[in-house]
Amino acid sequence: MTGFTLVNILGGLLIVTSTVVVLARTAKKSALLYMLQSFVLVLLLLSLGFATESSELFLWSASAFVTKVVLVPGILLYTIKKLGESQEVVNETSPARSVAIIAIEVLVCFAAVKQVDLYTAAEVKPALAISLAHFFIGLTCIISQRNIVKQIFGYCLMENGSHVTLALLAPHAPELVEIGIATDAIFAVLVMALVVRRIFRKTNSLDANNLMELKG
Incomplete structure (x- = not known):
């Protein structure tokens, strides 16, 4: 098995983990599954580093482990614990329909990537298609979820997709580029978590449908 083959296999695992993040019945499960996906992303970066002989990617993988496997899930799990959110969440879209939508998004991205003619992407077109699909999967998560904590994971999936695409x-x-992206993600998740806590204190609800009306 070549290094690029392993990269493409790990890309396939990213799709599996992102799908279960979307379908998870509680925000806590989504946080744990997102942690698993981020670990797969770290392995992908390491595999790509060996395949391309890029020492920069080894540093990327180390910083990605700290930020995506530890810090971001930690922030979200802490927020979920403070909110006492343990009930099942309600999805606007059925699980079967969500899976179908994700499958279509992946197929469209595979078709789009076939037209890409870049030397750096020649061996990793499947993984590249999957990384691009994460933008749409993130949007699917945001649109299909009524729980505002789970909607944050849509942003996280999109950010993971941008991470893999750049790699x-x-x-x-330079590894500094990755640090900049990861730092933005941490601050964005931290701000969103604080906003969610304020919303919950004011409304005692995490259901986005209960937040549609403005109150004077």
Whole structure:
């Protein structure tokens, strides 16, 4: 098995983990599954680093482990604990329909990537298609979830997709670029978590449908 083959296999695992993040019945389960997906992303970065002989990607994988496997899930799990959110969440879209939508998004991205003719992407087109699909999967998560905590995971999935896309197209980019992206993600998740806590204190609800009316 070549290094690029392993990268594409790990890309396939990213789709599996992102799908279960969307379908998870509680926000806590989504946080734990997102942690698992981020660990798969770290393994993908390591595999890509060995395949491309990029020392930068080894540093990327280390910082991604700290930020995506530890810090971001930790912030979300702490927020969920403070909110006391343990009940099942309600999805606007049925699980079967969500899976079908994700499958269509992946197929469209595979068709789009076939037209890409870049030297850096020649061996990793399946993984590149999957990384692009994460933007749409993130949107699907945001649209299909009524629980506002779970909607945050839509942003997290989109951010993971951008992370992988950058690594695949520019494996020798300075590690400082990755740190900038990861830092933005941490602050964004932290701000969203604080906003969710304020909303819950005011409304005692995490259901987005209960937040549709403005009150004077």
